[in-house]
Amino acid sequence: xxxxxxxxxxxxxxxxxxxxxxxxxxxxxxxxxxxxxxxxxxxxxxxxxxxxxxxxxxxxxxxxxxxxxxxxxxxxxxxxxxxxxxxxxxxxxxxxxxxxxxxxxxxxxxxxxxxxxxxxxxxxxxxxxxxxxxxxxxxxxxxxxxxxxxxxxxxxxxxxxxxxxxxxxxxxxxxxxxxxxxxxxxxxxxxxxxxxxxxxxxxxxxxxxxxxxxxxxxxxxxxxxxxxxxxxxxxxxxxxxxxxxxxxxxxxxxxxxxxxxxxxxxxxxxxxxxxxxxxxxxxxxxxxxxxxxxxxxxxxxxxxxxxxxxxxxxxxxxxxxxxxxxxxxxxxxxxxxxxxxxxxxxxxxxxxxxxxxxxxxxxxxxxxxxxxxxxxxxxxxxxxxxxxxxxxxxxxxxxxxxxxxxxxxxxxxxxxxxxxxxxxxxxxxxxxxxxxxxxxxxxxxxxxxxxxxxxxx
Amino acid sequence: xxxxxxxxxxxxxxxxxxxxxxxxxxxxxxxxxxxxxxxxxxxxxxxxxxxxxxxxxxxxxxxxxxxxxxxxxxxxxxxxxxxxxxxxxxxxxxxxxxxxxxxxxxxxxxxxxxxxxxxxxxxxxxxxxxxxxxxxxxxxxxxxxxxxxxxxxxxxxxxxxxxxxxxxxxxxxxxxxxxxxxxxxxxxxxxxxxxxxxxxxxxxxxxxxxxxxxxxxxxxxxxxxxxxxxxxxxxxxxxxxxxxxxxxxxxxxxxxxxxxxxxxxxxxxxxxxxxxxxxxxxxxxxxxxxxxxxxxxxxxxxxxxxxxxxxxxxxxxxxxxxxxxxxxxxxxxxxxxxxxxxxxxxxxxxxxxxxxxxxxxxxxxxxxxxxxxxxxxxxxxxxxxxxxxxxxxxxxxxxxxxxxxxxxxxxxxxxxxxxxxxxxxxxxxxxxxxxxxxxxxxxxxxxxxxxxxxxxx
Numbered sequence: 063x064x065x066x067x068x069x070x071x072x073x074x075x076x077x078x079x080x081x082x083x084x085x086x087x088x089x090x091x092x093x094x095x096x097x098x099x100x101x102x103x104x105x106x107x108x109x110x111x112x113x114x115x116x117x118x119x120x121x122x123x124x125x126x127x128x129x130x131x132x133x134x135x136x137x138x139x140x141x142x143x144x145x146x147x148x149x150x151x152x153x154x155x156x157x158x159x160x161x162x163x164x165x166x167x168x169x170x171x172x173x174x175x176x177x178x179x180x181x182x183x184x185x186x187x188x189x190x191x192x193x194x195x196x197x198x199x200x201x202x203x204x205x206x207x208x209x210x211x212x213x214x215x216x217x218x219x220x221x222x223x224x225x226x227x228x229x230x231x232x233x234x235x236x237x238x239x240x241x242x243x244x245x246x247x248x249x250x251x252x253x254x255x256x257x258x259x260x261x262x263x264x265x266x267x268x269x270x271x272x273x274x275x276x277x278x279x280x281x282x283x284x285x286x287x288x289x290x291x292x293x294x295x296x297x298x299x300x301x302x303x304x305x306x307x308x309x310x311x312x313x314x315x316x317x318x319x320x321x322x323x324x325x326x327x328x329x330x331x332x333x334x335x336x337x338x339x340x341x342x343x344x345x346x347x348x349x350x351x352x353x354x355x356x357x358x359x360x361x362x363x364x365x366x367x368x369x370x371x372x373x374x375x376x377x378x379x380x381x382x383x384x385x386x387x388x389x390x391x392x393x394x395x396x397x398x399x400x401x402x403x404x405x406x407x408x409x410x411x412x413x414x415x416x417x418x419x420x421x422x423x424x425x426x427x428x429x430x431x432x433x434x435x436x437x438x439x440x441x442x443x444x445x446x447x448x449x450x451x452x453x454x455x456x457x458x459x460x461x462x463x464x465x466x467x468x469x470x471x472x473x474x475x476x477x478x479x480x481x482x483x484x485x486x487x488x489x490x491x492x493x494x495x496x497x498x499x500x501x502x503x504x505x506x507x508x509x510x511x512x513x514x515x516x517x518x519x
Numbered sequence: 520x521x522x523x524x525x526x527x528x529x530x531x532x533x534x535x536x537x538x539x540x541x542x543x544x545x546x547x548x549x550x551x552x553x554x555x556x557x558x559x560x561x562x563x564x565x566x567x568x569x570x571x572x573x574x575x576x577x578x579x580x581x582x583x584x585x586x587x588x589x590x591x592x593x594x595x596x597x598x599x600x601x602x603x604x605x606x607x608x609x610x611x612x613x614x615x616x617x618x619x620x621x622x623x624x625x626x627x628x629x630x631x632x633x634x635x636x637x638x639x640x641x642x643x644x645x646x647x648x649x650x651x652x653x654x655x656x657x658x659x660x661x662x663x664x665x666x667x668x669x670x671x672x673x674x675x676x677x678x679x680x681x682x683x684x685x686x687x688x689x690x691x692x693x694x695x696x697x698x699x700x701x702x703x704x705x706x707x708x709x710x711x712x713x714x715x716x717x718x719x720x721x722x723x724x725x726x727x728x729x730x731x732x733x734x735x736x737x738x739x740x741x742x743x744x745x746x747x748x749x750x751x752x753x754x755x756x757x758x759x760x761x762x763x764x765x766x767x768x769x770x771x772x773x774x775x776x777x778x779x780x781x782x783x784x785x786x787x788x789x790x791x792x793x794x795x796x797x798x799x800x801x802x803x804x805x806x807x808x809x810x811x812x813x814x815x816x817x818x819x820x821x822x823x824x825x826x827x828x829x830x831x832x833x834x835x836x837x838x839x840x841x842x843x844x845x846x847x848x849x850x851x852x853x854x855x856x857x858x859x860x861x862x863x864x865x866x867x868x869x870x871x872x873x874x875x876x877x878x879x880x881x882x883x884x885x886x887x888x889x890x891x892x893x894x895x896x897x898x899x900x901x902x903x904x905x906x907x908x909x910x911x912x913x914x915x916x917x918x919x920x921x922x923x924x925x926x927x928x929x930x931x932x933x934x935x936x937x938x939x940x941x942x943x944x945x946x947x948x949x950x951x952x953x954x955x956x957x958x959x960x961x962x963x964x965x966x967x968x969x970x971x972x973x974x975x976x
Contacts, residue, residue, distance in 0.1 A: 114742075118737050120631055175579055177943065252709035253791065253943035274946035278574050278792075285571075334710065464636075486634065486710035491730035 070387075084515050085434035091140050091363050092438045092507045095353065100496070104353040109497035111139075112345035116335035116490050123332035124377050125158035125303040130407060133306055133328060136344075143352060146313040147371075150306035153387045156377045157262060159183055159304040161486040162296025166243065166269060170290035171282065178243065178269040179255040179333065179484075180297040181228055182380065183262030187295040188193030190300040191240050195283035199226075199233065201416070211291050215245050215269075221480055222453075228260035231268035232329065241267045241293050245276030246485075257331050258382060267295045305329070309383045311371035312355055314513065319398040320368040322451040324350065324458055324505055325385065325405050327378035332355045334488030339478065340378070341490075342410035342498055347372045349502035354510060366513035368401065375456055378407070385456035387418055393463070401518045403460035404468040406506065408475035410493070412500035413445050417473040420508075421451035426464030428519040432468070437513050446504065466519040470501065525963075541972050542891035548820045549895045549964045549965035552810065556960040557953070561810040565955035568596075569802035569948050573792035578945075580789035581672055582615035582760040582836050588783060593801075600809060601768040604828075608765035610844045613834045614719060615760040616640055618789055619753025623700065623726060628739065635700065635726040636712040636755040636790065637750045638685055639837065640719030643750040648697050652740035656683075656690065663958045665695030665802060668748050670728075672702050672737040676936055679910075685717035688725035697859065698724045698750055702733030703942075706934050711942040714788050716837060724752045761787065768828035769812055771970065775942055776855040777825040777854035781915055781962055782842065783863050784835035791945030795936065797835070798947075799867035803830045806959035811967060823970035825858065832913055835864070843912035850920070858975045860917035861925040861962065865932035867950070870902050875929035877965075878908035881923030885976040889925070892968050896961060903961065923976040925965070927958065 098104040110401050114161075119132040128232055133150060138486050142146040158291050166178035169190065181454035193211040200210075212234045214227045227244045251273040261268035271279075283287055316318065326343025330336020351372050357364040375384035386402055392398075422429055422438065439446050454469055455462040461467040484490050512518055555561040566967065572589060574595040579586040597605040598742055616639050626647065651662050652670040659669075669691045671684045676746035685702045691699050703713035709728040718725040723866065728736075765785055783800025787793020808829050814821040832841035842862075878894065879886055889905055896903050911926055918924040939945050969975055 112740055116736055118629070172575070172577065250948075251944075252711055252938070253946070254710050262905060272945070274792075274948045277948060278946070281570055283576050318656065335731075481709070487708075487731070489710070489735070491731045492706075 072169070076270065076273065078315065081430060083433035084517065085431060085511055088514065089509045090440045092510060093442055095357065095364070095510055096442050096503045096504050098357060099353045099506055100499050101350065104349065104356065105499045107352070108345040108349035108502055109493065112337060112341050112498065113346055113490055115340050116337045120330050121334060121336045122328060122330045124156055124305055124329050124380055125160070125300070126332065129329055129376070131306060135506045136308055136328065140310045143308040143355070144464070145317065145355065148310040150308050151388065152304050152306055153376055154252070154304045155228050155302045155385050156305055156383060157183070157380055159298045160169040160298060160300045162186070162298065164269065164292040164297055165292070166271065167292045167294050168289060171287045176271050176275050176451060177253060177255050178271050179257040180295060181231070181257065181268045181270060183264055183299060184268050184295060184297045184442040185264060186294055186298045187241065187267040189240055190290060190292040193279065193289040193291045195280050195289065197280070202237060207234055209240055211241040211293070212239045212327070213276065213279050215276040218249050228258050228270065229439070230268055231261045231264035232452050235264060235266045239266060241270055243271050243291070244267060245273055246270045248273060248480050248483070250481060252341040254487050256484040257358050258484045267293050305376040305384070307388050307448065308374040308375050309371060310351070310352060312358065312366055313370050314367050314369040316367040318369050320401045321398055322368050322370045322509050323400055323403040323460070324329060324370065324509055325372060325373040325375060325403070326407060327376070327384065328374035329376045329378055329455065331379055331484050331486065333486045336488060337490040338409060338482050338488045338492045339484065340407045342493060343406035344374050346406060346410040346498050346501035347505060349498060350506035350509060358390070364510065366510065366515040370509045372412045372511050378456060382456050383407055386459055389459035397503040399417060400460055400465050402466055402512045405454065405456045405459040406501060406505065407455055408469070408471050409479040410498050410501040412470040412496040415473050416445045416447055417476060418445055419449045419471050421471050422466070423449050423450070423452050423454050423461040424519065428466040431517065431519045435508055438509040439507055444500065444504065470504070537870065539888060539891035540966055541549055541974065543890060545771045545968045545971065546895045548901060550899055551898050552814065552821070552963050553960045554738060555814060556963060557812045557956050558894050561806065561813065562956045564809070565802040565806035565959055566950065568805055569794060569955065572802070573794045573798050573947050576600060577660060578791060578793045579785060579787045581613055581762060581786050581837055582617070582757070583789065584698065586762060586786055586806050586833070588843065590765060593765055594896060597767045599614050600812070601766040602808065604813065605767040607765050608845065608848070609763055610833055610841050611761045612759045613762055613908045614640070614837055615757045616767050617755060617756065617757045619643070619872050621726065621745055621754055622749070622751040624730065624749045625746060625908070626749050627849050628744045633728050633732050634710060634712050635728045636714040637752060638718040638725045640721055640756060641752060641754045642721060643726050643755045644698065644724040644750055646697055647747060649751045650736065650746040650748045652737050652746065654737070659691070659694060660783060666690055666695055667699060668694045668750070670700045670733065670736050672733040675706050675761065678704060685715050685727065688721035688723055690716045692721060692723045696723060700726055700728050700748070702730055703727045705730060705940070707938060708748050709944065710906040711944050714790055715943040716943045724750055760834040762841070764833050765831040766828060766929050767808070768826050769808060769815065769823055771824050771826040772822050773824040775826050777858045777975070778855055779827045779966050780857055780860040781966055782830040784833070784841065784859065784913065785831035786835055788835045788836055788941050790941065792947060793937050793945060794947040795866060795943065795945045795949045797864045800863035801831050803863060803867040803955050803958035806955060807963035807966060810959065819939070821967065823967065825970040827966045827970050835913060839913050839915070843916055846916035857917055857922050858912040859923055861927070861965070862911065862913045863927040863958060863962065864912060865926070866936040867955050867958040868929040868931040869953040870929050872930050873902045873904055874933060875907045876904045876928050878926040878928050879905050880909050880911050880918040881976065882908070885923040888974065888976045889923070892965055896935040896964055899960070901957065925961065927961070935966060
């Protein structure tokens with residue numbers, strides 16, 4: 063028994079050393095790659111790439127000309143860059159929804175137009191009703207909301223936990239409410255309401271309002287005053303539309319059928335520029351692959367053995383539709399298989415401290431090997447940790463299939479990101495020097511190692 | 520000679536000890552006052568006072584019903600509070616200007632409506648012209664701006680130094696420009712343009728745009744693309760109007776004709792709630808006087824020997840008009856004289872660090888005595904310093920006359936304040952626990968000591 067135990071421990075140790083041994087040998091090339099992107103010729107270009115995209119095409123809402131033109135422009139650039147297999151894949155039957163010139167106005171106890179953004183799917187309406195201001199779903203029990211507009215002035219307790227209020231229309235319409243106004247899902251606001259999904263198929267109008275005005279309505283209501291609100295909503299669903307995922311890659315030199323997938327999403331909401339969400343993710347992933355390609359031109363160490371593919375998903379904002387469609391379309395492909403998948407959609411920010419992490423789904427052994435990669439990045443002076451997270455956004459289908467997946471969550475992706483997310487303030491100004499470059503550099507290293515080791519992750 | 524010198528030094532020492540000796544004896548009562556406002560029954564009420572004002576009446580723009588109603592409401596409350604000499608004084612012939620539904624739209628190289636706020640005095644217009652994007656006044660030399668719309672995407676170098684760009688209309692109209700768009704005078708923006716004064720009498724439309732969009736226009740222009748902008752401006756001057764300064768006081772028990780003046784301004788721009796600028800200043804000054812009054816009811820130590828008067832000025836935003844009118848109306852009054860004047864208009868924030876200061880104009884001896892007061896406040900654990908500043912805003916006329924004046928500049932009054940200033944984001948949410956109370960407490964102590972010492976300041 064003791065002997066068995068010793069052999070077992072020896073085997074763990076042996077495979078552990080072997081497992082990460084082949085990763086450690088990439089330290090030199092990885093640091094070259096980090097140098098190249100962060101300090102060398104690989105820098106700055108991501109910011110230019112992104113500013114061209116967002117300034118010249120504006121926000122890229124599903125169903126808009128902007129999105130179609132932006133995809134056309136991006137593809138043209140990728141072909142000029144000389145990437146392999148640059149192409150788009152159509153995603154059909156997407157739910158088109160058009161924002162109108164919506165008016166939300168408090169008319170009692172005094173007249174004030176409220177800043178509001180309709181929630182995706184919100185139907186048109188023209189109605190006036192008394193408002194009931196609540197702070198959570200529990201309070202619905204104690205109020206008759208029939209014929210009323212429900213205002214939720216809920217507390218921010220982090221994005222994922224507060225998000226359900228943006229979907230409140232489905233709950234309150236069953237109780238007879240005629241509309242719902244939801245405090246923006248954000249830690250704070252600067253007179254900027256935050257849009258998002260959450261009302262597709264709703265029968266009643268559903269809009270977000272600013273934190274400031276939601277709190278104001280709550281205070282007025284607490285004073286026992288009757289609040290009446292008029293809604294004139296022109297936003298409306300508008301049938302279906304198709305869009306396209308964008309794909310490009312560096313073909314693997316030895317195992318081209320094994321694919322290392324990096325991704326971000328090209329579509330955005332119709333407010334701001336869609337720079338943070340998620341133009342920056344696209345720019346960083348583009349920069350990662352472009353740097354690898356440029357280095358590979360003169361140094362074979364950087365030619366990946368496996369294929370490194372980048373996907374810019376479409377219709378992410380309507381529910382991760384582009385990525386899922388791609389997964390379903392290719393899961394039975396016999397000529398290639400995915401060995402790794404990642405997404406960057408929570409701010410392409412430079413890691414400033416150890417709250418920055420790669421959120422990981424996979425086996426313990428894979429985590430151990432990812433740890434070897436992160437150690438190489440840490441040795442360069444970049445704070446980055448690994449956290450287990452089974453929520454993997456766009457690459458969830460890959461995670462569910464057992465393929466190791468990674469989501470990038472920099473420190474500013476936790477709270478700061480949500481100040482700008484889905485608002486008119488989502489402009490390229492959110493990025494500071496180094497943000498896009500560091501994000502690109504981290505993923506360039508991850509892809510470089512995963513594409514070249516014997517055991518992948 | 521040596522003897523003379525010794526006598527001189529002794530006299531300085533003697534008068535210095537004497538000068539501050541009578542201030543030091545107020546330490547106990549001052550700390551009682553600080554306790555009462557910060558921790559006792561004197562707390563929280565300022566926030567309630569302010570939220571009632573801003574929620575129930577909204578922003579208080581000169582010439583609006585909101586402002587008139589708010590003044591009426593405030594006066595009613597002050598009478599109920601039992602203050603002495605509560606009254607208003609009319610300020611006639613004020614320049615009324617009305618914001619319209621203004622549209623600023625980039626139409627080349629693509630169509631995008633820009634977020635903009637007309638600058639006070641901006642005349643109506645309907646025109647389309649090519650834009651010339653500049654970063655400073657110097658660049659005007661190298662560009663023909665005749666028939667063009669000048670866009671200034673200047674760098675933020677602090678409020679007072681950047682402010683001149685909001686007044687650019689006067690300069691560029693002389694060069695033949697047909698309009699001017701100015702990047703908001705702010706360290707940053709969140710899709711929120713910042714309004715303000717600077718176009719009264721201008722012949723050409725003048726508006727501020729967001730930092731994000733000014734920077735975008737600059738980048739597009741740098742790419743050599745022609746930018747064309749359409750302006751449809753409905754804002755317009757609208758004759759004159761009168762408004763009212765609000766005055767109230769605790770009458771001095773021994774020297775009622777000597778007046779210690781605390782002030783803030785009741786009017787605001789028409790955006791946001793006017794909570795930061797300057798509802799908070801009013802709330803804090805009200806709280807200071809209310810606390811003194813409450814304590815005085817049961818403890819004669821707090822009955823001021825001199826009169827402590829609070830003024831809420833009107834038409835501050837149009838150029839400190841209310842305060843100046845009051846000064847001019849009363850400077851020749853023979854029955855009373857001002858011994859001290861102060862203003863709070865740069866954020867009624869709690870001091871968090873030693874960048875918080877009382878900006879002071881007066882003699883060295885007065886500064887020394889003010890220092891004695893500040894030391895008492897410091898001993899309580901509040902970081903606060905004194906800085907010499909001959910810019911005294913609303914109380915400038917008093918400073919110019921040689922009366923000691925103080926402006927409150929908390930640490931967050933330096934940059935943070937200007938994120939919200941003159942924007943839709945100027946809501947009561949900018950204030951955190953303790954902000955209004957600490958501001959009130961500081962001025963309550965200053966007024967308490969200045970009103971009761973032998974030598975004033």
